Amino acid sequence: MEKETRKKILRKIPYGLYILGLRDGEKLHAMVGSWLSQCSFEPPLLMLGLKKGSYSHTMLEHNPFFSINFPSKDQKKLVERFFRPHEAKDGKFGEVPFHVGKNGAPVLDEAIGHLECQAKQIIPGGDHDIVMAEVIDGELVQDVDSLTMKDTAWHYGG
Ligand SMILES: Cc1cc2nc3c(=O)[nH]c(=O)nc-3n(C[C@H](O)[C@H](O)[C@H](O)COP(=O)(O)O)c2cc1C
Numbered sequence: 841m842e843k844e845t846r847k848k849i850l851r852k853i854p855y856g857l858y859i860l861g862l863r864d865g866e867k868l869h870a871m872v873g874s875w876l877s878q879c880s881f882e883p884p885l886l887m888l889g890l891k892k893g894s895y896s897h898t899m900l901e902h903n904p905f906f907s908i909n910f911p912s913k914d915q916k917k918l919v920e921r922f923f924r925p926h927e928a929k930d931g932k933f934g935e936v937p938f939h940v941g942k943n944g945a946p947v948l949d950e951a952i953g954h955l956e957c958q959a960k961q962i963i964p965g966g967d968h969d970i971v972m973a974e975v976i977d978g979e980l981v982q983d984v985d986s987l988t989m990k991d992t993a994w995h996y997g998g
Contacts, residue, residue, distance in 0.1 A: 847998030855989040855997070859922050860888075861907035861938065861946035861954075864899040868928035868946045870938075871896045872919055874989060874996045875968070876908070884975040886957060889968040895925065897962075900971060904959035905943035909951035910986040918950060919987065942977055953980035 855874040862869045875889030886908075890897050900906060911919050918936065926933035928946065941947040943956045955978040963970040989995070 850998045851995055853997065857911060857919055857987045857989060857992070857994075859909040859911065859919060859948060859951070860896060861909060861941070861948065862896050862899040862903070863905065863945050864902045867899070868933075868938075869895060869899055869925065870909075870922050870928075870933050870936075870946060870948070871925070872922045873908075879972070885960070886955075886973050886975060888971040888973065889965070890962075890971050891968050892965075897969065900959055901962065903944075904973075905945050905976075906957055906959065906973070907941050907943070907945040907947050908955045908957060909948040910953045912952045912982065913985050913987050913991055915950065915952075915987060916992055918948075952982040952984055952986060954978055 856876060858873045858876060860871050860873045873888060877887055879885050879887045921934060921936055931937055931939065937949040938946040939949060941956050945956065947954045956976050957973040958976050959971050959973045961972040963972060
C-alpha cells in the first residue's frame with residue numbers, strides 16, 4: 841500500500857479534540873490530545889494513544905489521575921494555546937485559568953465540561969502507547985457540541 845494512500849485513509853477516522861490535564865507531585869501540565877475513544881460501558885473505560893517519551897507520558901507513569909477537558913466549537917484558539925507547553929502559575933496555564941479537580945489534576949475553567957480519569961494500564965504500542973483509563977467523575981458545564989478535528993485544518997494521524 842502506498843504511504844500516501846494509507847495516510848489519506850487513516851485521516852478519514854474522525855477525531856475529537858481535548859486538552860488533557862496532568863499532575864506529577866506539584867507539577868501541573870496540559871497537552872492537546874485527539875486519539876481518544878470510549879472502549880467499555882461497565883466499567884466506563886477510555887483508551888488514549890499517548891506519545892512515548894512525552895512529558896505527559898512520564899507524568900502519567902508517576903500519577904495515574906488526569907482530566908480530559910472538552911473545548912466548544914468556538915474554542916479553537918483555546919486548544920491552539922496548548923500546542924506548546926505552559927507553566928502553571930497562579931491558577932493559569934499562560935492566560936488560561938484552571939482549577940484543581942477532585943482527583944488533583946488541573947481542570948480548565950473555560951471548557952464546556954471535563955472528565956476525571958484514572959489510568960488503569962499503559963499498554964505498549966508503537967511510537968504511542970495505549971492508556972486504558974477509567975472515568976471516575978466529571979462535569980458538564982455547557983451542553984453544546986465539542987470541537988472536533990474536522991472543525992479545524994489540523995491533522996494528527998496518517
Ligand atoms: C491536533 C493535535 C492532536 C494531538 N493528539 C495527540 C494524541 O492524541 N496523543 C498524543 O500523544 N499526542 C497528541 N498530540 C501531540 C501532543 O499534543 C504533543 O506531542 C505534546 O505537546 C507532547 O506532549 P508533552 O508536552 O507532554 O511532551 C497532538 C497534537 C496536536 C496539535
